[in-house]
Amino acid sequence: MSENLVEIKNLSFYREERCIYDDISLNIPKGKVTAIMGPSGIGKTTLLRLIGGQLKPDSGQILFAGQDIPSLSRSKLYTLRKKMSMLFQSGALFTDMSVFENVAFPMREHSRLPENLIEKMVMMKLEAVGLRGAMHLKPGELSGGMARRAALARAIALDPELILYDEPFAGQDPISMGVVVRLIRDLSDALGLTSVVVSHDVPEVMSIADYIYIVAEQKIIGQGTPEQISEMKSELVQQFIQGEADGPVPFHYPAQSYKSQLLGEDP
Amino acid sequence: MLEKIQSLGHNTIYIIAGLGRAMMMLLSAIVQVPNPKKGWPLLMNQLFSVGVLSLLIIIVSGTFIGMVIALQGYTILVGYGAEASLGPMVALSIIRELGPVVTALLFAGRAGSALTAEIGLMKATEQLSSLEMMAVDPLRRVIAPRFWAGLISMPLLSAIFAAVAILGGHLVGVDWLGVDSGTYWSVMQAEVDWSNDVLNGVIKSVVFAFVITWIAVYKGYDCVPTSEGISRATTATVVQSSLIVLGLDFILTALMFTN
Numbered sequence: 043m044s045e046n047l048v049e050i051k052n053l054s055f056y057r058e059e060r061c062i063y064d065d066i067s068l069n070i071p072k073g074k075v076t077a078i079m080g081p082s083g084i085g086k087t088t089l090l091r092l093i094g095g096q097l098k099p100d101s102g103q104i105l106f107a108g109q110d111i112p113s114l115s116r117s118k119l120y121t122l123r124k125k126m127s128m129l130f131q132s133g134a135l136f137t138d139m140s141v142f143e144n145v146a147f148p149m150r151e152h153s154r155l156p157e158n159l160i161e162k163m164v165m166m167k168l169e170a171v172g173l174r175g176a177m178h179l180k181p182g183e184l185s186g187g188m189a190r191r192a193a194l195a196r197a198i199a200l201d202p203e204l205i206l207y208d209e210p211f212a213g214q215d216p217i218s219m220g221v222v223v224r225l226i227r228d229l230s231d232a233l234g235l236t237s238v239v240v241s242h243d244v245p246e247v248m249s250i251a252d253y254i255y256i257v258a259e260q261k262i263i264g265q266g267t268p269e270q271i272s273e274m275k276s277e278l279v280q281q282f283i284q285g286e287a288d289g290p291v292p293f294h295y296p297a298q299s300y301k302s303q304l305l306g307e308d309p
Numbered sequence: 310m311l312e313k314i315q316s317l318g319h320n321t322i323y324i325i326a327g328l329g330r331a332m333m334m335l336l337s338a339i340v341q342v343p344n345p346k347k348g349w350p351l352l353m354n355q356l357f358s359v360g361v362l363s364l365l366i367i368i369v370s371g372t373f374i375g376m377v378i379a380l381q382g383y384t385i386l387v388g389y390g391a392e393a394s395l396g397p398m399v400a401l402s403i404i405r406e407l408g409p410v411v412t413a414l415l416f417a418g419r420a421g422s423a424l425t426a427e428i429g430l431m432k433a434t435e436q437l438s439s440l441e442m443m444a445v446d447p448l449r450r451v452i453a454p455r456f457w458a459g460l461i462s463m464p465l466l467s468a469i470f471a472a473v474a475i476l477g478g479h480l481v482g483v484d485w486l487g488v489d490s491g492t493y494w495s496v497m498q499a500e501v502d503w504s505n506d507v508l509n510g511v512i513k514s515v516v517f518a519f520v521i522t523w524i525a526v527y528k529g530y531d532c533v534p535t536s537e538g539i540s541r542a543t544t545a546t547v548v549q550s551s552l553i554v555l556g557l558d559f560i561l562t563a564l565m566f567t568n
Contacts, residue, residue, distance in 0.1 A: 094442050116337075123444035134439035148443050193439075206442075 047072040047204055047236045048093060053102035055085070055092060062088055064260040065102070070204075073234040075226060077241065077251035080258050081282065086240040087131065089257070090206045093238070094128055095119045106204070124152055126204040131212065133193035135181040141168065141192045142177040148199045167195040170225060172218065186213040194222065198229060204236045205229070211243040219243075223250055244283055248272070256282060331527040338448040338456060338526075351454035359420045359455065360462025364469070366419055367412060371470040374411060375477025378402055382478075383486050395488050396497035399478035404501065404510045405566065408471035410558050413517035416463050417550035421525035424455055425546040428529025429539035437530075452526050459522025460515070467514035509565040516557060521550040 048070035055063045062085040070076045070093075078086050091097045092104055095111045104111045106122060114122060127148070135144050145164045149155060155163070168174040171191040181189055190213060197205055210226065211219050227250045229235045241247050247254065248268040256264040256271070256279055264271060264279040271279065280286075297303070382398045428451060431437050437447045475497075482488045501507065525546045532542035 091438075096438060096441060120444045120446060123442060126442070128439070128442040130435045130439055130442075132435050134435035136436055136439075137434070148445075151443065151445050 045072045046070060047107060048238075049103070049105040050093075051103040051105070053092070053099050053104065055088065055097070055099045057088075061260050063099075066257075066260075066262050067102075068255050068262060068265070070236060070238055071253065072236050073230060074252040075230050075237040075239060075250050077239045077247040077254045079241065079244070079247060079254060079256050079282065082242070084257055084259075086257060087208050090128060090208055090238065090240055093204075093206060094126065095123065124200075125202055126206065127197040127200070127202045128206040129190070129194050129197040129208060129210055131208040133181070133186075133189040135184075135189055135193055135196070137181050140178050140180055141173060141184070141195075144181070144192060145177075145196045145199055148196065152200060163199070164195075167199055168192075170198075171195045172221060187215060187218055190214070191218060191222065194225070198225075198235075201229075201233055201235065204238070207237060207239045207241070209241055210239060211241055211246050219246065226250055244285065258282070327531070330531060331523065334448065334452065334527055334530055335456070335523055338452040341449060341453070348454065351450070352457055355454045355458030356462055359424070359458045360466060363416060363419050363462070363466055366415055367466045367470050368473050370411060370415055371408075371473035372477040372480075374407055375399060375403065375474030375479075376481045378407070378474070379478035379481040379486075383482055383488070392482075392486075392488050393492045393496055394500075395478070395482045396493035396495075397500035399482070400475055400497045400501050401506060403471050403474045403478075404506050406558070406562070408474065409467050409510055409513035409517055410554060412463065412467040412470045412514065413521060413554045414551055416459075416466060416518070417521045417525075417547050417554065420459065420462075421521050421546045421550050422543045424459070424522070424525040425529040425532070425543045426539055428452070428455070428526060429532040429534070429542050432530065432532060433534035433536075433539060447530075452530060456522050456526050459525065460518050463518030463521070464511060464514040467510070471510070505566075509561075512565075513558065513561050516561065517554050520553055520557065524550050524553070 046069040050066065050068045053063050053066050054061070078089060080086055088097065092099055093106070093111070095104075095114065098112045106126070109118075109122060111119065111122070135141075136147065139147065142164055145167050146160050149160045149163060153160075164177070165174055168177055171194050173188060173192055173195065176184065176188065176192070181192070184192060190210065194207075194210065197207075207226065210222055214222055223246050226237055226239065230237055230252075239247060239251065248271070251268055253267060254265065254271050255262050258278055264274050264276055266274070271283065274280065302308075378399050379395060382395050383392055386392045386394055386398065428437075431447075431451065437451065440447045440450055479490070479493060483490045483493050528542040528546045528549075529539075532538045
């Protein structure tokens with residue numbers, strides 16, 4: 043195992059009374075693609091926000107290159123965030139800017155590069171996600187998948203040490219999906235960027251991840267390389283990997299019996 | 310009974326916590342080293358959308374309010390043979406009261422609601438979060454320019470409102486009802502005092518601008534990031550700003566214009 047860029051130790055997090063994470067620990071190795079998988083609503087995006095310092099845990103440590111993120115001051119946290127970026131599930135593009143301006147934004151904010159060089163770099167990033175021809179469009183004129191690819195171009199604009207991808211494959215057609223999968227892998231292999239991918243798309247994640255954590259029921263229920271995960275005997279893990287409705291992870295949100303509710307009986 | 314006391318305590322804590330958050334947000338946004346290169350274009354953009362785009366409603370409203378004050382004033386004053394006092398009557402009521410107050414109410418409805426909705430939508434679409442993750446402080450990038458733009462533009466809008474209202478009064482009082490133009494202007498000039506009337510009107514409009522813009526940006530920044538949450542926040546901006554402006558106006562008037 044190589045050196046860890048992010049280390050999460052004994053993390054517990056509650057949203058009001060509801061426990062999201064109960065004493066979990068995990069490591070994100072430097073220069074590798076680490077995937078976080080699990081059923082909907084178990085707090086995978088929350089984990090990314092905890093790593094990004096947007097949420098504070100109730101207990102535990104989140105170390106980024108040895109610095110404990112929750113205990114950093116506001117100014118130190120902002121300095122640290124220059125080393126990371128995040129692809130949001132919604133894209134989160136600035137709606138008052140064109141695609142070009144969106145991708146150029148972090149470069150203009152954090153570098154002193156001349157405008158002609160920024161222009162070339164933006165075009166390179168947009169070419170990588172297949173949107174160079176859409177650089178003058180506004181986010182409102184893009185489809186969901188295109189908006190996410192534009193956001194991906196913005197996330198990789200400054201080649202940060204750590205990129206947090208929140209559902210990068212959602213809404214992509216098969217061709218775009220292949221490009222995005224390859225791009226995430228290439229960024230790690232060629233530039234040594236560390237990636238954390240949160241996704242439901244099992245085949246895509248299995249094809250690019252170096253290491254996978256499967257989260258359910260406030261815990262990490264399985265971890266390992268894609269091969270190790272495939273061979274795990276755990277019913278919980280296999281149910282998720284195979285996408286089976288019946289198993290230890292309930293498909294239905296907790297509720298009273300279907301029959302009694304239809305008949306109008308008291309729970 | 311116990312439940313009522315608990316509810317009262319809960320609501321009191323909620324209000325105080327909200328005030329604390331609003332104060333912290335404002336201080337974090339405005340207490341910082343200025344960066345003219347990045348801050349100036351953002352401020353200019355906001356001055357345009359908050360100030361320039363509010364001009365039409367301010368000019369139209371000011372004109373009509375000046376005309377109505379002149380018409381009402383003339384019908385009362387002429388009964389006492391005091392129509393020569395129409396100029397100062399229009400000017401004083403506009404400069405001392407209606408200028409700052411009506412501008413503030415219009416500003417809250419036009420610019421305040423727009424500020425809250427815009428910031429709330431940025432929050433709902435994770436644009437504020439993405440700024441944070443790009444190591445760009447949204448308080449500095451989004452809140453501060455909007456706050457300063459409101460604070461600068463509203464007193465100027467109030468001055469424009471007063472000017473066009475006095476001209477509106479002239480249109481009705483002099484051009485329509487026949488009051489002598491020289492009397493309208495000269496009696497106004499003699500009766501309106503710079504520090505007691507004009508300066509106090511300016512102070513009022515600055516106070517109102519501070520309160521409305523603060524409420525507007527805070528409500529957007531603190532809203533529940535859903536369509537219903539944004540709708541509630543926008544309504545709260547207009548309602549709370551309007552009520553606070555009217556309450557503050559009474560307090561300021563009592564402090565400024567009573568012995």
